[in-house]
Amino acid sequence: MLIMACTQSVFAAESGGIAVGATRVIYNAASREASLSVINRSGAQYFLIQSWVDDASGSKNVPFTVTPPLFRLNANKENMLRIIKKSDKELPGDKESVYWVNVKAIPPAPAAGDGQNVLQMAIKTRVKLFYRPAGLAGNVSDSPGKLQWSQQGNDLVVKNPTAYSVSFNNLSVNGKDIKDANLVLPQSEMHYKIPEGAGHASTVKYKCINDFGGLTQSIDMAVK
Incomplete structure (x- = not known):
């Protein structure tokens, strides 16, 4: 049996039974971290959840990290991602910066049977991350x-x-x-x-x- 992996990028709050708790994350500079919930609403199936932060070009060389970066999420369970700032060096203090939180839901490999090829879909959700420095002008x-x-x-x-x-x-x-x-x-x-x-x-x-x-x-x- 050949298992094919395919990743589909979506810009939604819920895909394939996996939902994220917001369509955007606001990271205020005064906070130690920001958070984003991930919920498995599939009813019976577990998923491996992989998460990371990148920029608009897809580069992972960014001043943020996500923990846990990889975990198993059982059916009808919820876990919280913590987005943590690693450095201030790339972050201007006079305006917001925008990055992306990526949440990829990887289903378990299907059971072998009849030698048939199986297409396995990994669903990726992207959520905007807005880093907001303290004391910005205006509202x-x-x-x-x-x-x-x-x-x-x-x-x-x-x-x-x-x-x-x-x-x-x-x-x-x-x-x-x-x-x-x-x-x-x-x-x-x-x-x-x-x-x-x-x-x-x-x-x-x-x-x-x-x-x-x-x-x-x-x-x-x-x-x-």
């Missing part, structure tokens, strides 16, 4: 309303002048949805192609995701 809840919008050629440009990251749940320009809007890092800007039929960008409408995974009220802004 995180005000950040979505402080975004600055402009048009450059066929691009809609959003500038984030705040010290906080802003995550979009949805974004439209002149009533036309922009599908790839996701995250604007602090003190940076993003460019999005203006959808066909939107015409010259005049207004944007969007909702953002707050610290608790909920949505902000809808925001309407003029494009300047």
Whole structure:
């Protein structure tokens, strides 16, 4: 029997019976650690849970570690991941930094039978990790309303002048949805192609995701 391993990356709070307790983790600098719960809701099957932190490019050379990095999680059980800062060297003190917590659920190998090939799926969930230094200017809840919008050629440009990251749940320009809007890092800007039929960008409408995974009220802004 040949067992094939396949990994599927998802951006969800629950996959294959394994759930994580949040869609984002906020690591406040004043805290010694942050935590994320992992729950096995499969009913009967155990999983091996492997976890780590990486950056947007997938590099594991980051100033955070996760413990325990590997453990068995039985059916209907829960365990807590502890995310611990290893160093301050790579972390700016004047704005948030964003990393990813990865939780891979590896099912047990299926029982041998009839010499058939078996496809074994390992499900990976990625959750944003926001490291928030102490004493940042402004308030995180005000950040979505402080975004600055402009048009450059066929691009809609959003500038984030705040010290906080802003995550979009949805974004439209002149009533036309922009599908790839996701995250604007602090003190940076993003460019999005203006959808066909939107015409010259005049207004944007969007909702953002707050610290608790909920949505902000809808925001309407003029494009300047």
